[in-house]
Every structure is written in structure tokens, then in C-alpha cells.
Amino acid sequence: MLIALKTWLHKVSPSRDPLEAYKQTGEDIYIEILINTYSQDLFHFLSGQSDRELAKDICQKTWLTVVEKSHLYRDQQTPKAWLFSIARNALLDEFKKQNRLSSLDEQHHEAVSNEAERDEKKRTLCCTPYSAFFAKRSAQSAIRRLQLTRNLNDHT
Numbered sequence: 001m002l003i004a005l006k007t008w009l010h011k012v013s014p015s016r017d018p019l020e021a022y023k024q025t026g027e028d029i030y031i032e033i034l035i036n037t038y039s040q041d042l043f044h045f046l047s048g049q050s051d052r053e054l055a056k057d058i059c060q061k062t063w064l065t066v067v068e069k070s071h072l073y074r075d076q077q078t079p080k081a082w083l084f085s086i087a088r089n090a091l092l093d094e095f096k097k098q099n100r101l102s103s104l105d106e107q108h109h110e111a112v113s114n115e116a117e118r119d120e121k122k123r124t125l126c127c128t129p130y131s132a133f134f135a136k137r138s139a140q141s142a143i144r145r146l147q148l149t150r151n152l153n154d155h156t
Helices: 002-009 018-025 028-049 052-072 079-155
Strands: none
Touching: 018 028, 018 052, 018 079, 028 052, 028 079, 052 079
């Protein structure tokens, strides 16, 4: 009953802009009117540009921004246009953030791959002389053994 009475006492005339009224008074009833009026349109706009979960997140960010930045609203604008521009900018910011994160992941993967390649080259460079040395040495040993067995066979 108290909520109905409070709502009845704070009825907003249709000609009054609820965003401008919220800007002037700070009363939550005007935010409720804005949410009831524009939330479906806002969600459909955002879900057409992204997936449903991201659209829900951006809707919440938009309403928080409206509360925080209502002092920047100008009476010459329509509330819907202002809300949609906030939502569009928040969505673009989120896309940039996701792109940055994915490019950071790609850069990290590339750096790790490059480091692995450098390590492999170092191992190859470091080990090649030793491998060649030991391969040559074992070949020389095999030749010596072969020569010794031939010499022994020749003398017997």
C-alpha cells in the first residue's frame, strides 16, 4: 500500500522528460520510469549487435552510467537517443577490450613460440658442434677398431 501511495504521489506528467526530472531531483522514481520505458528497446538493440549475455551486461552498465552521469544530460536531447549512445559506446568499449585481450593472448602465444624457437636454435647451435665432434670421434673409433681387427687378421 505504501509503495502504491508513493508512486501515486510521484506521478510524472507525460510531457515531462523523466531523465531531466531525475537530473534535477535525483528521485529514483524517474529512473524506474526510464527503465520501464526503454529497457526492452535497449536490450533488443544491444542483442542485435552482440550475444545475449553481453547485451545484459551492457544494459546494466548503461543504467549505471545514466545514474552516474545524469548531470551531463542536456534537455535538448531525447532520453532514448542519450541512452542508446551510452549503450553503443559501452558496447564499443567492450569490443575494444576483448580485442585487446585477444591480441594480448596472441602476442603472448607468439612470444612464447618465438622464445621456444630461439631456445631450439640455441640448443641446435650449442649441440651441433658437440654432436658433430662425438659423431666424428665415434666414427674414428669405429674405423680404428676396424683397422685393428684387419691388422690382427693379417698377422694371423
